Amino acid sequence: MPRMAATDAFTAIAEPHRRVIIGVLADGAPHAVGDVVRRVRLRQPAVSKHLGVLRDAGLVSVQRQGRRRLYRLNAERLKAVHDWTSTFARLWTHQLERIKKRAEREGLEPFVRQPAKDEPDNGEEKR
Amino acid sequence: MPRMAATDAFTAIAEPHRRVIIGVLADGAPHAVGDVVRRVRLRQPAVSKHLGVLRDAGLVSVQRQGRRRLYRLNAERLKAVHDWTSTFARLWTHQLERIKKRAEREGLEPFVRQPAKDEPDNGEEKR
DNA sequence: CCATTATATCGCCATATTGGAATATGTCAA
DNA sequence: TTGACATATTCCAATATGGCGATATAATGG
Numbered sequence: 294m295p296r297m298a299a300t301d302a303f304t305a306i307a308e309p310h311r312r313v314i315i316g317v318l319a320d321g322a323p324h325a326v327g328d329v330v331r332r333v334r335l336r337q338p339a340v341s342k343h344l345g346v347l348r349d350a351g352l353v354s355v356q357r358q359g360r361r362r363l364y365r366l367n368a369e370r371l372k373a374v375h376d377w378t379s380t381f382a383r384l385w386t387h388q389l390e391r392i393k394k395r396a397e398r399e400g401l402e403p404f405v406r407q408p409a410k411d412e413p414d415n416g417e418e419k420r
Numbered sequence: 421m422p423r424m425a426a427t428d429a430f431t432a433i434a435e436p437h438r439r440v441i442i443g444v445l446a447d448g449a450p451h452a453v454g455d456v457v458r459r460v461r462l463r464q465p466a467v468s469k470h471l472g473v474l475r476d477a478g479l480v481s482v483q484r485q486g487r488r489r490l491y492r493l494n495a496e497r498l499k500a501v502h503d504w505t506s507t508f509a510r511l512w513t514h515q516l517e518r519i520k521k522r523a524e525r526e527g528l529e530p531f532v533r534q535p536a537k538d539e540p541d542n543g544e545e546k547r
Numbered sequence: 548c549c550a551t552t553a554t555a556t557c558g559c560c561a562t563a564t565t566g567g568a569a570t571a572t573g574t575c576a577a
Numbered sequence: 578t579t580g581a582c583a584t585a586t587t588c589c590a591a592t593a594t595g596g597c598g599a600t601a602t603a604a605t606g607g
Contacts, residue, residue: 303433303434303436303439304434306430306434307430307431307433307434308564308565309430310565312430312504315508319507319508319511321511321514325583325584326583326584326585327582327583327584335566336566336567336568337583337584337585338566338567338568338569338584338585338586338587339565339566339567340584341584341585341586342565342566342585342586343565345585359574359575359583360573360574360575360582360583360584361574361582361583361584362583362584362585366508366511368508368509368511368512369512371505371508371512372505372509372512374501374505375502375505375506375509377439378498378499378501378502378505379502380446381442381446381493381495381498382495382499382502384446384448384493384495385495385496385498385499387448435594435595437595452553452554453553453554453555454552454553454554462595462596463596463597463598464553464554464555465554465555465556465557465596465597465598465599466595466596466597467554468554468555468556469555469556469594469595469596470595472555484604486553486603486604486605487552487553487554487603487604487605488552488553488554488604489553489554489555
């Protein structure tokens with residue numbers, strides 16, 4: 294199935310323009326649609342649509358004020374993404390350590406280098 | 421423009437199956453494609469495609485070993501996402517505080533409640 | 548060399564997404 | 578009311594996506 298209706302935060306933030314819009318709302322204050330339009334290279338309808346997606350994903354909440362609608366960032370939903378990525382933090386810190394350690398070994402005591410069994414030379418590869 | 425080729429981590433992790441696959445690789449060890457296939461409700465070609473997308477996004481690296489290809493998670497790329505969401509942490513902690521504070525006010529000193537001007541009743545709204 | 552195993556690719560289909568223009572809807576102000 | 582303003586919605590075309598079956602490619606064990 295192609296990506297289904299953007300009901301989750303992950304899908305919602307996949308769109309670059311939407312991340313920009315989130316950036317605009319990042320001050321936590323409510324912003325009118327026109328406000329956002331002025332800061333993005335998109336027409337009003339497109340912005341409205343993106344805001345709609347963000348709203349369906351629970352990433353923003355709306356509030357009417359006269360003839361405009363004020364959108365406000367709902368950061369808790371971003372926390373979900375934050376938390377998911379956090380579960381891998383262990384890995385990236387480890388990898389950094391390993392890189393640093395290897396650099397040290399190669400730089401300071403090149404002969405001690407023993408090819409730890411869990412480090413099979415990694416690296417990109419042509420398709 | 422429709423979402424362009426999944427060249428960035430955000431797009432890559434938008435797909436639920438891909439997040440599952442990432443989960444499979446979460447132990448940091450190299451996994452053969454067949455390994456992944458066995459753990460996901462998808463045929464091999466689909467898994468290969470997803471792994472391809474993940475690779476194009478730099479989220480995994482491949483390494484040949486005989487007739488199989490070992491994929492390994494490249495967690496630093498997830499760190500990018502982590503960092504982006506972090507820039508909003510300020511907001512969600514604030515909002516939690518505000519909720520807690522409001523609860524306190526309403527629970528302990530219901531009469532003191534003064535509708536702080538930056539709290540215009542928020543909430544969902546019918547389209 | 549052959550059959551088998553592991554993986555990638557291709558062709559294809561159904562569906563989704565994005566953005567724009569045009570238009571509808573709602574609200575204010577006089 | 579009426580007209581201007583703010584935003585949403587609808588319709589449309591272009592493109593991307595995800596999945597499948599079939600097939601190509603590559604390495605392995607005989």
